Amino acid sequence: MKKHLSMLAGGVAAAAFAAGAAQAESVKIGYMATFSGPPGVLGEHNRDGFQLGIEHLGGTLGDLDVEIIEADDQLKPDVGKQIIDRYLQSDRVDFVVGIIFSNVMMAVYEDVVGSETFLISTNAGPSPIAGESCSEYFFSTSWQNDQLHGAAGLQAVNDGVESAFLIAPNYQAGRDAMAGFKREFEGHGTIAGEILTQINQPDYSAEIAQIAAAGADAVFIFLPGGMGVNFVKQYASSGIDLPLYSGSTVDGTTLPAIGEEMMGGYSSPNFWAPDMDTPVNQRFMADFEERFGYIPSVYAAQGYDAAALIDSAIRAVDGDLSNKEGMRDAMRQADFESIRGDFQFGNNHFPVQDWYAGEVVSDDQGRATIALGDMVAEDFQDAYHQDCAMQW
Known part of the structure; x- marks a missing residue:
């Protein structure tokens, strides 16, 4: 389960002192994500983006050598807790990075932040x-769950949808997805029905039958990874002709399997797509497929920005990893070149960012990919930041 990826920079940095602070020789990263089963593609994209980010920084973070200890949480909260216990107690990592699914995050969050x-x-x-x-x-470096799905709700409102049927898995992120969509959609349209499914459910025929009978004029789905592939294929063969508004369902991880069914349709609203015109993204896109052999998704983009964020924090304290207050203050400033252009944090350390509609199109090789559409929300902040006591 534990895998030492590499020392990504050659040599060993000499012990140094800057402004009276001791520079560490290396930084140790505990990288945990889901790599098992159909959802494992999300972890793969995320990890590869993080690794490319480090490579673009010269193989170092804040000029320190990097040791990554990788582990698969298997989408199991109890496994995630075991990994985190080892990261904190035995490996003594400087940063914990990753975590794809919210049920795993909820299981390990207090242990990590409680250890400072x-x-x-x-x-x-x-x-x-x-x-x-x-x-x-x-x-x-991603989003607060509700943001993504709130943007989908705003897109549906902009498109004049009057009633929507909602479907998501029954765990924290699924419940957040429905709350986010409804927060922005209700008051403009009505909810024709909603279903919470099992995680990794393979068959959606019963749910699709309920959609057909509900009389909605659109469907909102949050079914990431293989769940989304199964649903979209079954939905396409059902003959139902209602537009799909997708949260983490039609994206760069699922398009290789469902591109034909969704060509010309909507993808998830997002802050990023492969055609985003920023200098950092142009370099990212130029190098990612050559390095890893596939088109990156937003999960890769989020991993890439995480490397730059950590690099900015370590540089701000001249490599003194014991200066946690200095690193925290530096990360709050988000003084790094983001793949998405301008980057800012809210007081709860979630991004405040622009969201765009997405469309499934063909690239110059005839492959399904996502193109940015019109902006649906500018400087969009999550609804929970007002309950966070941090102010800075």
Whole structure:
């Protein structure tokens, strides 16, 4: 389960002192994500983006050699807790990075931040940790769960949808997904029905039958990874012709399997897509497929930004990893070149960012990919930040 990826920079940095602070020789990263089963593709994209980010920084973080200890949480909270216990007690990592699914995040969050170890989420953003349980040791380079799905609700409103049927798995992120969509959609349209399914459910025929009978004029789905592939294929063969508004369902991890069914349709609203016109993204896109052999998704983009965020924190304290206050203050400033352009954190350390509609199109090789559409939300902040006591 534990895998030492590599010392990504050659040589050993000499012990040094800067402004009276001792520079560490290396930084140790505990990288945990889901790599098992159909959802494992999310972890793969995320990890590869993080690794490319380090490579683009010269193979170091803040000029320190990097040791990554990788582990698969298997989408099991109890396994995640075992890994985190080892990271904190035996490996004594400087940062915990990754975590794809919110049920795993909820199981390990208090242990990490309670140990005063920085936790950099590259995907999971459950609502409790955005509000009263926020922590100065937590930062996200992705989103708070509700943001993504709230943007989908806003897109549906902009498109004039009057009634929507909602479907998501029954765990923290699924419940957040429905709350986020409804927060922005209700008052403009009605909810024709909603279903919480099992995680990793393979067959959605019963749910699709309920959708057909509900009389909605659109469907909102949050079914990440293989769940989304199964649903979209079954939905396409059902003959139902209602538009799908997707949260983490039609994205770069699922398009290789469902591209034909979704060509010309909607993807998840997002802050990023492969065609985003920023200098950092242009370099990222130019190198990622050559390095890893596939088109990156937003999960890879989030991992990539995490490397730059950590690099900025370590540089700010001249490599003194014991200066946690200095690293925290530096990360709050988000003084790094982000793949998405401008980057800013809210007081709860979740990004405040622009969201765009997405469309499934063909790239110059005829492959399904995502193109940015119109902006649906500018400087969009999660709804829970007002319950976070941190102010800075």
